Amino acid sequence: MTRVSQKIQPFSQECNDCPIRHRAVCARCEADELTLLEQIKYYRSFEAGQTVVWAGDKMDFVASVVTGIATLSQTMEDGRRQMVGLLLPSDFAGRPGRETSAYDVTAATDLVMCCFRKKPFEELMIRTPHIGQRLLEMTLDELDAAREWMLLLGRKTAREKIASLICIIARRDASLQLNASDGELRFDLPLTREAMSEYLGLTLETVSRQVSALRKEGLIVTEGKRQIVIPDFDLLLEETGDDSDGGFLI
């Protein structure tokens, strides 16, 4: 049993529409709450590259990702960009109690989001406190992920950053698709080199070079454009600089 499979916490796919992702139990989705959510929800689709909202724009909804990948980014006046959030299916976007978006929200791939109008959602939160509780849990998880990310940005080398990102995606992907066969791990890396560079605080040239380096050393195998195979997850994990156990759980 490899370290990957140990760490995976599968959660029910059927709950993607629920604004609060469930890690395990779906029964907590009480019927009336779901009915209320039903009434205020609507779907929006975006093509890869499209912007969902710009930083500073009005954002009168909260949403959860159904399929695809969305990113949160900040931009400096001179154009330097840093990704600060990566939203995979079932992840939540938007902040109750805030009028405008603090970040650019962008579709990294084709994207479907399940949106809930903010006002009624906030009212629902007051009526059903366990939505707030779950939101708190999720926010604390995101904060932990952000702090792991800060370590990556502040202290890791380019090589370690790339290895870390691949491991993070692999884990998340595995936990979504439950395709973790021991040893080898195959998945889609659905980010462009540019998106990866924005995630990692590097330039896209450096990303390209380091990916090539890992490929040449056999730590990863690339098939076609975006498909990645990790022959030995533990071996790649050693390149991340992370503590070999404990580690992060994103």
Place this chain on the structure above:
Amino acid sequence: MTRVSQKIQPFSQECNDCPIRHRAVCARCEADELTLLEQIKYYRSFEAGQTVVWAGDKMDFVASVVTGIATLSQTMEDGRRQMVGLLLPSDFAGRPGRETSAYDVTAATDLVMCCFRKKPFEELMIRTPHIGQRLLEMTLDELDAAREWMLLLGRKTAREKIASLICIIARRDASLQLNASDGELRFDLPLTREAMSEYLGLTLETVSRQVSALRKEGLIVTEGKRQIVIPDFDLLLEETGDDSDGGFLI
């Protein structure tokens, strides 16, 4: 009126012991809730440099900073360290629902914390939902701060990092002490060069050089060891690389 004073959101000093800091209204501290908190709280003092808990250690309390500064840091196997949280008076530490600390918690200065035993605190959270609500609000604020911090770590130059840190401390300090006289701003920078470097993802030599550079250019004035004067806050703000308005609020 300078940008500093515009942004300051003073909150009552008397609420330091309350595990949830109040930004404005203190009246929400209902009497019975405070009584319950009274029963499960105790104080702990630490000297500058002491460790409160190590990452991975059992942490059976949550706490808020009464006086002094605490830091959260992560350490890599080879000793590289990155600060991921900076706790000033009234800030909250610890995560309900987690047994062990994910980070090293360290006293950056002499420190007094008001601790609450975790178990009863969690029970209290269930009984009084608005504690959870405020905790959610605070966690969202922390997440925003973490994301601002990620931009700093990933994209800013050493000079911009230093300027940003000084502005952040100045703002927080001003909001605590309400001593914001327009124009000039005087406060304590209570971090060693090493702590600053851990915050910023730099070496302490680089921190020292950049602080000297800002001093030579007159953007800051240092008095004695740790006292800092900012003659013109807006001028320093321009060195941070941040959007001149909007910006971050922590």
Place this chain on the structure above:
DNA sequence: CATCAGGTTTGATCTGCATCAAGGTGTTTC
């Protein structure tokens, strides 16, 4: 007062990543 220790500054040199530049690959469009 001399010594010491923790923290700070400054200098010299090195290096990892950014920058600038050019070419490659696969996919869409007409």
Place this chain on the structure above:
DNA sequence: GAAACACCTTGATGCAGATCAAACCTGATG
């Protein structure tokens, strides 16, 4: 099928910040 486009790779060069090293406070201790 050729042109256009989006994305990726690789090479050459430069520089910001790391590293290594030494000296400099300043307050504490005997």
